[in-house]
Amino acid sequence: MINPNPKRVLIGICGGIAAYKVCEVVSSIFKAEVQVKVILTASGREFITPLTVATLSRHPAYTDADFWQPIHTRPLHIELGEWADLMVIAPLTANTLGKLAYGLADNLLTNTVLASHCPILLAPAMNTDMWEQVAVQRNWQQLLTDRRYHSVGPGAGLLACDRTGTGRMAEPNQIVTAIASLLHTNGKRDLIGKKVLISAGGTREYLDPVRFIGNPSTGKMGIALAQAALSRGASVTLVHGVLSAGISELGNPQLQAIPVVSAAEMQQALLSEFTTSDITIMCAAVADVKPSVYSAEKLPKKSLPESLSLAPVPDIVAGLGSIKKPHQKLIGFAAQTGDIITPATEKLIRKKLDAIVANPVDEIGSGFGSDRNRAIIISSSGKQQEIAPCSKLEMAHHILDFLPLL
Structure with a gap:
């Protein structure tokens, strides 16, 4: 039976080797009768193609090339921000983390974040030394003080740089579980302090x-x-x-x-x-x-x-x-x-x-x-x-x- 009122998830994919894992997330939530659209940052496109995520999501993939096109209806970042019940950013890079922490917007993804009001799930992924930098941790902790933002990971393990440590993106099943919870609660944290x-x-x-x-x-x-x-x-x-x-x-x-x-x-x-x-x-x-x-x-x-x-x-x-x-x-x-x-x-x-x-x-x-x-x-x-x-x-x-x- 087709869900007459499907939830809508907008996934932002940043540049990182863990980007390939997000394909499984897109596929899984589509199979769960959730509508899913994807924004690929310029660096994200270096790891996976728009065709890949468009095929898995059954929607065109959005890139900065679409963002800078002449406006024929309403601005793209406004439409996407209003469309989403939930945003997911995975992998979240140190660069995009810094932009979000300071409210900066210089591409389609970060502009859409500022044009939205839905909960946002963050799945960081980076080298251990990068993750442990004082500036990165400051940005991370500052961002999580905003009730809109929720996190999954990072975990520890073997990284693409052959280093073993913290910085590994959460596994697809963990991200899918977090998405399911946030779609149910709409980001509600009614058990804080319990x-x-x-x-x-x-x-x-x-x-x-x-x-x-x-x-x-x-x-x-x-x-x-x-x-x-x-x-x-x-x-x-x-x-x-x-x-x-x-x-x-x-x-x-x-x-x-x-x-x-x-x-x-x-x-x-x-x-x-x-x-x-x-x-x-x-x-x-x-x-x-x-x-x-x-x-x-x-x-x-x-x-x-x-x-x-x-x-x-x-x-x-x-x-x-x-x-x-x-x-x-x-x-x-x-x-x-x-x-x-x-x-x-x-x-x-x-x-x-x-x-x-x-x-x-x-x-x-x-x-x-x-x-x-x-x-x-x-x-x-x-x-x-x-x-x-x-x-x-x-x-x-x-x-x-x-x-x-x-």
């Missing part, structure tokens, strides 16, 4: 060093919640079990990650962080039971018990609910089959939660391992909000949008 505590992934309860009781949780929903909260200005602590993908790609200094394995380890980590959190979202799939006896050595197959004696593990969510302060918000998850509302509501009340997210795990395209999800959010006051099938990042933002109702 500490958000999130649990994610599944726990493992070991019988011996190689065998365990576990579940199919991948942690994708918890990572999406962390991404959404970070994009809205929160400081995030992510206590996570085994994940399907690493979290280094989140690349945000406002993120603290605490890896755990068992339910007991998760409980200890969460209790140590809970008292200072404003919002806690319990997304992890925590074991309900564990083997009552643990063998420090691998049990031979012939020694495995015919029936496994089990012991309960502490109910982490209920424990947090019992010590929650009035200013704190505690949100739980209920992965259910069949009727999802009745058991979720019972859990909401019994565990003293402010809200619970009930989601089906017996539907295709929802629940464990999926990139998409659907749910019903239920508050302790009885409010309900249905979240139609969507990406887990979008669902994370819907959950955060629900917080003011609690």
